[in-house]
Amino acid sequence: MAWTDERVETLKRMWSEGASASTIAKELGSVTRNAVIGKVHRLGLSNRSADEAPKAEEPAPEAPAPETATPESDAAPEPEVAAEPEAEPESEIEEEDEDEPRTMAAVPQGVSITSLRKPLMAGQPLPPQPSANEISPEALAKVNAVEKTAKKISLMELTERTCKWPIGDPATEKFWFCGLPSQAGKPYCEAHVSVAFQPMSSRRDRRR
């Protein structure tokens, strides 16, 4: 199939939105990711900056060379300062004693409720989120268990087959993605799907 205006438009839009070449290829159909990448390059938008006005000025390519007063012909006064006197102040305190059998809620300290409620990913079709989000205790417990065995993959390691459930606070070091095998077609693993998608019957007559 040829690159019609419409298809090119879709390509441009998705690419600028950060979609990967393979994702775009699937969306368009009849093309491979190679084709998409090739087209992207031909269109000259390999740089995903749809609008980057404030481009950092390149250092002057010209060599000023004032030649005003050069005492030494080739004296290169390099003090050679030791750049790294530091010895890695990395002392992460990571020891978490997990021997607290459900003292209170089923939410461990590493998990923020916030991340449980808004697992939104760019470029991903947003699932219809029921305004009222009631997660069953069972599902929550399962999630907690899963998060202990999660692969803790980084952003780069996310694929369409990995669970994209964020764990921890993105603003801290303790942030990663679940990474377990995702359910077919779903962005999350089984446990996280169960808390992400409510069967729409999470609210029974709670009163009786």
Add this chain to the structure above:
DNA sequence: CCCTGATTCGC
């Protein structure tokens, strides 16, 4: 092994 984009080059 899964994936990503970049590049090459015959068509």
Add this chain to the structure above:
DNA sequence: GCGAATCAGG
């Protein structure tokens, strides 16, 4: 111009 093959990398 196109994109498969290949490359380089996470």
